[in-house]
Amino acid sequence: MRDGEGHPVAATTVVAPRAQFFIPATASLQERRPRTLKHGDTFAVFDPNGDAIAGPGSPEGVFHRDTRHLSHLYLTIDDVRPMLLSSTLRDDNATLTCDLTNPDLLASQDRLALEHDLIHLRRSRFLWNGACHERLAIRNFDDRRHRITVSIGFAADFADLFEVRGVRREQRGEALPPVLSTDRVTLAYRGLDGLRRQTVLRFDPVPTILAVDHARFVLDLAPKQAHTLVLEISFGTRQSDLAPRQTFLSALRSARRALRASSSRAAAIESSNDIFNEAIRRSISDLYMLITDKPEGPYPYAGIPWFSTVFGRDALITALETLWVDPLLARGVLRHLAANQATALDPGADAEPGKILHEMRYGEMAELREVPFQRYYGSIDSTPLFVMLAGAYWGRTGDVATVQALWPHVEAALGWIDAYGDRDGDGFIEYDRMTDGGLRNQGWKDSHDSIFHQDGRLAEAPIALAEVQAYTYGAFRAAASLARALGKPTRASELDQRADRLRATFDQAFFDEELGTYVLALDGNKRPCRVRASNAGHVLLTGLACSERAPMVVRTLMAPEAFCGWGVRTVATSAARYNPMSYHNGSVWPHDNALIAAGLARYGFKREAARIFEGLFDASTYIDLRRLPELFCGFARQGTQAPTFYPVACTPQAWAAAAPLLMLQACLGLSLDAKNAQVTFDEPILPRFLDEIKIRHLALDGESVSVSLKRSGRHVVVDVLERKGVLRVLTRT
Numbered sequence: 001m002r003d004g005e006g007h008p009v010a011a012t013t014v015v016a017p018r019a020q021f022f023i024p025a026t027a028s029l030q031e032r033r034p035r036t037l038k039h040g041d042t043f044a045v046f047d048p049n050g051d052a053i054a055g056p057g058s059p060e061g062v063f064h065r066d067t068r069h070l071s072h073l074y075l076t077i078d079d080v081r082p083m084l085l086s087s088t089l090r091d092d093n094a095t096l097t098c099d100l101t102n103p104d105l106l107a108s109q110d111r112l113a114l115e116h117d118l119i120h121l122r123r124s125r126f127l128w129n130g131a132c133h134e135r136l137a138i139r140n141f142d143d144r145r146h147r148i149t150v151s152i153g154f155a156a157d158f159a160d161l162f163e164v165r166g167v168r169r170e171q172r173g174e175a176l177p178p179v180l181s182t183d184r185v186t187l188a189y190r191g192l193d194g195l196r197r198q199t200v201l202r203f204d205p206v207p208t209i210l211a212v213d214h215a216r217f218v219l220d221l222a223p224k225q226a227h228t229l230v231l232e233i234s235f236g237t238r239q240s241d242l243a244p245r246q247t248f249l250s251a252l253r254s255a256r257r258a259l260r261a262s263s264s265r266a267a268a269i270e271s272s273n274d275i276f277n278e279a280i281r282r283s284i285s286d287l288y289m290l291i292t293d294k295p296e297g298p299y300p301y302a303g304i305p306w307f308s309t310v311f312g313r314d315a316l317i318t319a320l321e322t323l324w325v326d327p328l329l330a331r332g333v334l335r336h337l338a339a340n341q342a343t344a345l346d347p348g349a350d351a352e353p354g355k356i357l358h359e360m361r362y363g364e365m366a367e368l369r370e371v372p373f374q375r376y377y378g379s380i381d382s383t384p385l386f387v388m389l390a391g392a393y394w395g396r397t398g399d400v401a402t403v404q405a406l407w408p409h410v411e412a413a414l415g416w417i418d419a420y421g422d423r424d425g426d427g428f429i430e431y432d433r434m435t436d437g438g439l440r441n442q443g444w445k446d447s448h449d450s451i452f453h454q455d456g457r458l459a460e461a462p463i464a465l466a467e468v469q470a471y472t473y474g475a476f477r478a479a480a481s482l483a484r485a486l487g488k489p490t491r492a493s494e495l496d497q498r499a500d501r502l503r504a505t506f507d508q509a510f511f512d513e514e515l516g517t518y519v520l521a522l523d524g525n526k527r528p529c530r531v532r533a534s535n536a537g538h539v540l541l542t543g544l545a546c547s548e549r550a551p552m553v554v555r556t557l558m559a560p561e562a563f564c565g566w567g568v569r570t571v572a573t574s575a576a577r578y579n580p581m582s583y584h585n586g587s588v589w590p591h592d593n594a595l596i597a598a599g600l601a602r603y604g605f606k607r608e609a610a611r612i613f614e615g616l617f618d619a620s621t622y623i624d625l626r627r628l629p630e631l632f633c634g635f636a637r638q639g640t641q642a643p644t645f646y647p648v649a650c651t652p653q654a655w656a657a658a659a660p661l662l663m664l665q666a667c668l669g670l671s672l673d674a675k676n677a678q679v680t681f682d683e684p685i686l687p688r689f690l691d692e693i694k695i696r697h698l699a700l701d702g703e704s705v706s707v708s709l710k711r712s713g714r715h716v717v718v719d720v721l722e723r724k725g726v727l728r729v730l731t732r733t
Contacts, residue, residue: 033624034060035087035096036304036652038289039127039255041065041362042235043308048087050098050123050134051075054157057648059164059305062132064235066309066363068164069199070132072155075123077148078105078114082121089625091281092263093289094256098123102148118142119221121150128246128255131234135248138229140221148221152231153214156199158189160365165306169370178212185212191364195237204230262298263288266326268696269664273689276617279626283660286627286652287322296339297332303630303650310360312337312382313444314655316389317591321658323389323396324665324672324698330393331402337386338409342377342416347434350378350442354416356386358442372437380431380442381468383413383421384475388542391478394485398674398701403482410479414495417472423462427505428522429472430462443468444592445535445570449577450584451521454530456576459523466518467538469506473499474542507546510539517556518545520571532556532572534592540599550603557596558608565637566619567593567612580634580644587646590616590628591655594662601666610687613663617689619643628656664693668709668716669732672700677725682732684709684716694721703727 037044044062046052052060054071062070075082082100089096100121107113118141125134140146163169173191183206188198207215219227230248246254266288269280290308291298301307302314315337319330340360342351349372350358358379366374387410394403421429431442440448443465451459476499483492510518512528518536519528536553539545545553556562561573564580567588571578580586593616597609615637620626622642630653633644664670669682679698686693686709696706703725710717718731 033087034305034651035089035098037089037093037096037125037127037132038301038304038308040130040292042127042130042132043304044070044127044132045305046073046096046125048098049075049082049084049100050087050096050125051081054164057166062127062233062235063161063305063308064130066161066361066366067197068159068161069156069197069235070154070233071157071159072153074153075100075121075136076151076153077102077119077121079149079151080105083116091285092256092259093285094259095124095126095252098125114146114148119146119148126252126255128251130236131232131251133248133251134231134233136229136231137226138219138221139226140223143223145220145222148219149208150217150219150229151214154185154201155213156187156189158191158197160363161306161361162363162365162371167365167371169365173364180210180212182206183210185210185215187212191367193364193367195364195367197237198235200234202232202234204232259285259288262291265328266322267324267698270694270696271690272692275621275626276689279617279620279628280660282626283628283657286657287318287654290652290654290657291329294332294336296335298329299332299336300329300654302655303653306648306650307653309362310336310340310357312357312359313379313385316356316382316385317595318654318658319389320385320392321591321594321655321662323392324670325661327393327397327399330389330396331399334386334390334393334402334406337382338406340375341409341412346377348372348437349374349376350434350438351375352377352416352420354383354412354414355420356382356413358382358439378431378433378439378442379446380421380429380465381444381471383416384429384468384471386410387413387475388471388478391475391481394482394674396672396674396700400485403485407482407486410482414475414479417475421472426526427502428464428509429468430464430522430524431468432461432463432524445584447582447584450570452529452531452575452577453523453527454576459521459529460525462524464522465535466510466520466533467535469502469510470539470542470544473502473506473544476502477543503544503546506544507549511546511549515556516552518549518553531575532562533575534562534568534570534589534596537568537592537596537599540603541595542599543602545599545603547603550605554600554603554605554608557600558611560636563611563615564588564634566615566632566634566643568596569634581646583631583646586634587631588619588634588643589631589656590659591653594655594659594666597663598666601669604683606667606669606683606685609663609666610685613660613667613687614689616659616663617687627651628659629653630656668693672698674701676728677701677703678728678730679705679707680730680732681707681709681716681718684718684731686711686716696721700727705729 035046042064045060052073061068085099087098102119104116105114120139122137176188179186184202208218209216300318302311315333319333340357342355355377359373359376361373365371423430476495480492480495520531520533521529578586597612600609629649629651635644668684671680692710694708706722708719
């Protein structure tokens with residue numbers, strides 16, 4: 001997925017060119033079983049105890065606008081770490097609850113001062129409006145009084161996110177002296193960008209001892225007595241950011257209400273499979289936790305910990321995956337990206353007029369251009385995906401006002417395709433970074449070694465990726481539909497003709513009979529990268545593939561060298577650079593598989609789409625919280641063994657969270673047509689793990705239906721449970 005940003009290297013590896021922004025694999029996130037929270041521009045990563053223990057390669061801590069404002073948080077009882085009982089996130093991700101107890105506490109080498117499991121500690125924590133709120137409830141379950149000391153250690157390194165990810169800086173700003181008062185500590189840092197970033201820790205009640213790096217509470221607990229401590233950690237760059245906030249309970253109510261209000265927009269899904277119900281609830285909860293409200297509307301940040309910010313490609317694909325469930329998300333994505341569309345040439349940002357954003361960052365290193373991502377446009381696919389989503393949004397909603405407002409941005413995007421995307425006039429869209437500081441590869445597989453030839457040689461730019469041509473084809477078709485809707489028939493006809501020409505030239509240049517599929521890419525000399533890769537499934541997604549090619553492509557994608565049992569690998573086992581533990585060269589990505597499943601269903605291969613859905617669902621049953629990660633390793637499935645996890649995969653990740661929604665839509669053949677006020681199920685099937693599924697409040701232009709789909713022999717029966725308005729439900733068998 002990510003730029004070379006996402007490609008991990010071992011700690012001993014010599015760092016490659018800094019422009020690729022590697023994530024060092026010095027600590028496994030899977031090992032730590034991280035607990036994540038997010039609200040707005042703040043996210044947090046804790047261990048199961050609720051502590052944050054930052055170390056080399058560890059993303060633990062609390063981050064605000066790409067800066068780690070809290071790098072250390074450590075709870076002890078009588079200077080010993082409590083034992084973990086359980087650690088859970090609420091189903092809606094609103095709060096993290098960690099239940100802990102005391103270990104055996106020794107008065108001397110041979111005498112117990114306090115036997116284990118007598119003191120219970122419950123940490124309840126959430127994020128809200130630029131602050132982390134925690135309530136610590138301590139209760140003595142013994143029949144004797146106990147005097148204990150509860151300590152909370154803390155520190156703030158104010159590291160830029162890219163520093164945490166492994167980029168070394170020649171200079172840093174200045175750590176300012178901590179400021180102590182009766183109930184609070186202020187930690188601050190003045191960056192090289194001139195901004196003063198600060199973290200304020202407030203304690204209630206006032207600690208027995210408060211120092212610049214810890215707070216100590218001496219508690220005298222009678223039998224069965226409980227005591228409560230409250231900690232608020234707030235972040236900002238101005239004093240006004242740190243104004244007194246709500247009480248713990250008041251803020252908690254506000255946080256839960258906000259989550260309920262946003263997630264209530266989505267259609268509700270329930271099924272005959274309790275485990276799937278847990279998984280789909282987690283998907284929806286993760287998706288809405290990752291959403292940040294922008295002035296233009298809701299926008300899904302890409303993932304925690306490394307990509308909790310605006311990404312163009314990720315949000316566009318997430319919005320496509322969820323369009324049938326919540327079209328307002330697509331509107332927010334389109335409007336925000338339109339507001340940030342490039343209008344001028346800027347080589348340092350890989351920006352060209354009409355191009356759609358790749359990534360936006362707010363940290364010190366981005367402000368100083370130590371990394372190019374303050375506003376960075378180095379993705380080749382965001383622009384055609386933007387046009388694709390605009391067309392899909394129009395078909396789903398019939399929202400004329402939004403489409404009219406977006407049309408100049410659609411035309412600008414099409415202008416970029418003509419003027420800059422097709423660099424040599426051959427009809428294909430290619431990429432090449434404009435400076436050495438830009439990303440080397442600019443498709444979704446953007447590791448430094450992800451685009452290569454049959455013999456393993458890396459492809460030289462400019463590179464034309466197979467899936468980017470498919471997105472461009474989809475963009476032409478989508479823009480044609482928008483032009484017709486806006487009364488521009490001549491423009492619509494011109495765009496349809498462009499799509500037809502691309503389809504013919506693409507098949508000639510990209511299809512490889514011997515491989516049985518479309519090649520991965522064409523290099524700068526128009527030589528095909530003859531690699532069997534998952535990218536070919538995206539060619540099916542938009543309808544670019546000729547119908548006679550589809551069966552061969554499907555067979556190749558579903559063959560054992562590509563389909564590992566959990567999903568389709570990014571490249572097949574026959575590829576020279578195949579490595580099931582790599583980021584892009586043999587791993588399994590849920591969003592990639594969801595797009596492939598949608599492509600298979602488009603060409604009538606619903607059973608194969610269901611197999612992909614079944615594989616990923618089976619994988620989720622082995623994963624903590626039923627949460628699909630960014631990716632996992634592509635080792636072949638073995639009996640009842642779990643999939644092999646990728647050590648530094650983001651979780652939650654927006655387009656992975658949304659993947660089950662698109663796979664479900666693909667299997668059900670579900671489409672919503674605003675123009676005809678119609679919901680259609682085209683030859684629906686149910687994957688093996690589902691006998692029945694109910695979709696409630698499926699909304700279209702103020703009207704809604706609730707439906708049930710139930711297996712009946714080899715068929716699926718659709719039943720309308722409730723209807724509000726005149727929406728029609730059509731089933732094609």
